[in-house]
Amino acid sequence: MPIYTKGGDKGTTSLYDGQRVKKDSLRVETYGTFDELNANISLADKLCVSPKNKAILQRVEYKMFFLQGEIATQDTKKFLENSRVISDEDVHGLERVIDQYTAELPKVTSFILPGASLAGAQLHVCRTVCRRAERQFVRFSADVAVRPVLERYVNRLSDFLYIMARSEDHEAQIKQITDEVIKRYAQAMGR
Template structure:
């Protein structure tokens, strides 16, 4: 069975609830940008060196499906009745990670370059794509009623990606410094 349906050959697509809309609609552009973000999150988790960060990012990837699904449904009740949705607990989880990592990481006193490590750089890409998706979401929510918890969740996401990038960069820098110390030690003892 082919993956193409030919249903979009004239510039329209089906939403989750079966409603047909133009592919260039703000709704499609918004959930499509969150889809782009999710693909970038998947790449970021492959670069992460900290196991906890990989696990957290994989949870976020699943949450992104729920967010996209709700945006991709014109009749909200149809999605909410058939799928899991973003909740206040999801917002709280983001806030807890942000708060804990902020307390654990060195204080930032100036602007930082986006990414000392591959994971950090990729997470900063996630942060910037997230900001773009958030701007689209805000425009979308002026015309379409959205659940307030979605607004809070989307607003926390870019801060979450920022702190995750800092965490991965810090881990990378600690590992690099440890490697340098071990090399110097090995040279000093003649190994």
């Protein structure tokens, strides 16, 4: 079975509820940018040094499907009846990670370069894509009623990605120092 349907050959696409809209609509642009963000988060989780960070990012990747699905539905009631949705607990989950990592990581007193490690740099890419998606979401929600929990989730997401980037940079720095100590020890022992 081919993956193409030819349904979009005239510049329209189907939403979750089956309604067709122009491919350049703000709705499609918004959920498409969150899709771009999710692909970038997936790449970041593959680059992470910390297994804990990988697991956290993978949970967020699944939550992104619910966010995108709800945005990709004009008949929100139909989506809410048939799908899992972003909840207050999801917002609180992001906040718990942000609060915990902020307390554990060294204090930042100035601007930082976006990524001292490969995973950190990719997470900063995620953060900037998230900010763009958030700006589109704000424009979208000015014309379309959205559940307030979505606004809160989207608003927390870029802060979450920032703290994850800092965590990965910190983990990479610890690994680099540890590797250097082991190397010097081995040299001193004549190995």
